[in-house]
Amino acid sequence: QVHLQESGPGLVKPSETLSLTCTVSGDSITHGYWNWVRQPPGKGLEWIGYIYSTASTSENPSLESRILISLDSSKNQFSLKLRYVTAADTAVYFCARATSTFMDVWGKGTTVTVSS
């Protein structure tokens, strides 16, 4: 069974960098598309970006200048860095696997609050 688990600080100060990691078990990140999605409190889902197994990436243009998605195949993990955060980046952050055009396995999500 495939399992994804997000980890990282729950509180980040404004203007700093949010860093999250998704640890994958039951599947190898050497194939597939590995996504980050976020959900601000009480709002809908926003796709952040994905990294493919070849390490090529695709990012949401609205966030592209601030994000870096990377993968570590030795640890079967992929990561998200979001720079210069503001209160608008407060959200639940999900990692998710996509083997095709849809996300079939999701992590439970981790809440990140941006506040001084």
Next chain:
Amino acid sequence: EVVLTQSPGTLSLSPGERATLSCRASQSISSTYLAWYQQKPGQAPRLLIYGASSRATGTPDRFSGSGSGTDFTLTISRLESEDFAVYFCQQYGGSPRVTFGGGTKVEI
């Protein structure tokens, strides 16, 4: 940018009733690239339908998806108590590569 507009925002129904949820795209998309998710409070989204009409593993057959071009529909034939949740549609292939609709809440 491909914008997905879901309607209605909220659907108030009773168990046993039929629910019809709409997802309209701002431009034509391939049905291959349209998916539906269910999300319950405090949980991650769960894939229900992919390719506009194919049920994901574990999706009950009371859920069905249809549509093409710019208009897609998720139908729940007879609502059960566990179906009261928020439903999102998602497209792949435009710019951004992935976008979600704003969601439809199905409530009692």
